[in-house]
Amino acid sequence: MPAQSAEQLWKDFNETTDTNGASYQTRWFGEQNNPTQVQALTDAILSGAKTATTTPLDTYTAEQVAIPQVGDYNVLLDGNMKPVAVLKTVVSELIPFYRISGEHAYHEGDGDGTIGDWRKRKTEEFTPALEDHGLSLTPDTPMVSEVFELVYRAD
Template identity: 85%
Template structure:
């Protein structure tokens, strides 16, 4: 039976492993106002098709959110904002936009998974947000490149 809350899922995970007193944050991928998008990304993560993500550094600083660190835990929420898994950050790097690797683009699982398609999709995605904050997307725009793994599932 799936956990009813993020706290219950985290507790269930802690009963299976020693997290050495680590804490967690809740997290979802996509726009919370678009539950279908969030669910599609959650499904891709649970299926193992999406194991990475990239976010402009500016998004973290503008929203005053901590940059993911190796060893961070997140309780993954689905399109209904229900907990479905625990993720662990295994790589977190600050990389210029045009230095994101083809391998990383592939592991993000977007589009046809090529670096050229990734750049097109991410330019569309990142440009409006950066412009809202008075920045432009360019080859050297700092990106937080993250790789994560599913370490526990609710089902």
């Protein structure tokens, strides 16, 4: 039975492991106002098809959100903003856009899994957001490249 709240899911997870007093943040992937997209990305994570993500550094700066750090825990929310799992950040690197590897692109679980398709998709995704902040996407735009692992499921 899924947890009723992020706090309860975190408590349930802590009963199965020693997190040494670690804390958590709630997190979802995709646009919160697009529950179908959020659910599709959540499903990809729960199935193991998605184990990585990339975000322009400027997005974190503009939104005043902390950059993921190795060892961070996140309670994953689904398309209904309900907690379904706990993720742990295992890699967090700052890499220029055109230095993101084909392996990382594959682990993002989008499109056909190739670096060419990834670059096309991410250019379409990142360009408007960066332009909203008066910036542009270039080959050298710093990206936060993150790898996470699913460490606990609510079901």
